[in-house]
Amino acid sequence: MTNRTNPGRIAAHGVMVALSFLAIFPVYWMIQTSFRSENEIFSGGLFPAAPTLKNYADVLAAMPMLRILANTALMAGATTLAQVATGLLAAWALVRWRFPGGALARSLIALSWLVPFQVVMIPNYVLASRLGLLDTVAGLVIPNAAAAFSVLVLYNAMRGFPREVVEAARMDGAGSLRILAEVVLPNLRAPLASVSILCFISAWNEYFWPLLLIRRMENSVVQIGLQFFMTQEGNDWGPLMAAATLASLPILALYLVLQRQVVDSFMKSGIR
């Protein structure tokens, strides 16, 4: 009996297929519901009887969805860049230099990861208000410009980098920033990619801070936009699913473009 026809292996694959189906089915249901007409939303069946684009038209008519998506992309992109940049520099400092209190600083950064954002939300809101950042993308990005998560992941990735190579570069006369940019960074593509993707997804899904900070629909982000179809008097499932589908597309596109790198980087950096 070959390994390929081993009953245990077949059973394992069966379980994986079933789990994959469970994972994909809600996404499929979201997409097919977005093509159902209003009086068909609660009908059973795997396919809409009379597929319609009305829900998408309704979403685009009810709110500036494209602008909201652009706001979200800008916010998530800027937040990711800021978190990766600050994480990179902080991790480099912690790895490159041994200084009194270094271990304590690292511990404090790790501990700060455990503090829920809700704790600092109101002081941040008051500060954002005083700085005139209400209702702006900058206000969404600045309080999230540094993240303990990216510092710690990049710190762990850099720690494994051979010190001899760094020392050799230093003896060749390279400064710290040049060593970071030209020697270390090219070898950190996998963890950088994984951190960037996770930061982007986390920022894309942010809800509470935009809910507090944003005051107008046109300045809103997509997670708040979805809420516009959910009220105490019931949910508009058709437009809600259409908006959710539109909101998922950029993340899906990002994944499709970077699919191989994402999987590789998650495996290599130990993020699963």
Add this chain to the structure above:
Amino acid sequence: MIRRHFLALALTTGLMAGGFAPAAQAQMAPSVDQPVTITFYNYNLASAGIGREATLDLIARFEAANPNIKVEPIAAPSNEVLSRVQADMVAGLDVDVAQLVFRDLIYAAEQLGAQPLEDLAGEELAAHAAGFVPNGLALGAVDGKTYGLAYVFSTPVMFINRDLFRAAGLDPDQPPRTWDEVKAAGMAIAQKTGKHGFFPGAYGPTDGTFVYQAIVISNGGKVREGNRLTFADKDQADAVAMLRDLMDSGAHARIDVGAHLDTFQSGNLGMFLYTSAILNRVETAAAGKFEVGLAPMPSFGDKPTAPTNSGSAIFMFSQDPVKQRAAWELMKFLTSDEAYSIITSKIGYLPLRLSTLDDPRYLKDWYAANPKYKANVEQLSRLTANVAFPGPNYRQVENMMKDAMTEAVFGSGDPRVVLKTAQDTAQPLMPQD
């Protein structure tokens, strides 16, 4: 939910720590002679569709009629609008007019500095309220003063799936009038069609407390007397025990409490007691699938029903005399005949001014074309104020009551014991006399 409570607690602490306290009363300006901008916190604006469009229409009409007043609309979902108001007060921003749900009434009056309208606009308020439905002004009153002006609201009505009634051998033109008849009809639907009989929108994540209160008050009960909780007392507990009896008999659906509206819209529920504000949504979902009927809420035998109000009131928080005048003018406009013509016909809430239903300039034609609203309009003569809880823990107390009621109906324990245990646990969270 935990996050939401945490946020509310943090904001309350922030208000206290910041030394926030209601300012002394100022004399409202007689008119607005210079351009002024006021903020309007509104949850209808935080929805996509007719609620938002109608509200923006109202604001545009108001600004056109009051060229010196500009309204800055600020949208927040109904569950979050209080947090937004609190956060902006902590941040030192001007909060002028806010639409808050009735559960926040006492908190807004006693902790947030909502203005008592009698003190600011006594005679004007009396003149403006003359056309309200009976008890209309009482909906937003605390200790005899009006802090919230009832704005968009509705009462519980019974939605009927007329097709399921026919399939169960019932006459949809003779919907149940009493709870005994609801039980019989619910059992018939469950047994003969295999679908669900009855469900009240009184439980779950959406705000169903007004439905629950409408049921217990219709049985002569009250959920509190002053600062003493009474939701486990006899009449109230009897009302909950009646729901439990419906459940045990099979007349009451045992479904996900968050999916009641979806279950009715899917055609799988015969009777659904909930706000009439969902009528447009229900009719759209039912089109081509089943026929929707409406009936008044059921009664306990011969006792008159006491429909309570869902929805919201508008509160004034302005401190500046000129802004107070601008805010008052906005509040008057939003509760005027013209505004209710839009609010009722476009969004589906009830008109606070019944004369609009007979006036061809306002809702007469619309009412004639939409006779289903009659069941709800008739209930307005018995409109009873939804009871808000006092003190800083009011939301926890209300949630404990709601959770206990849900457990009493859906669980297996003695419903009266479940309610009493919850009441004893919640009482220390109420203000001390």
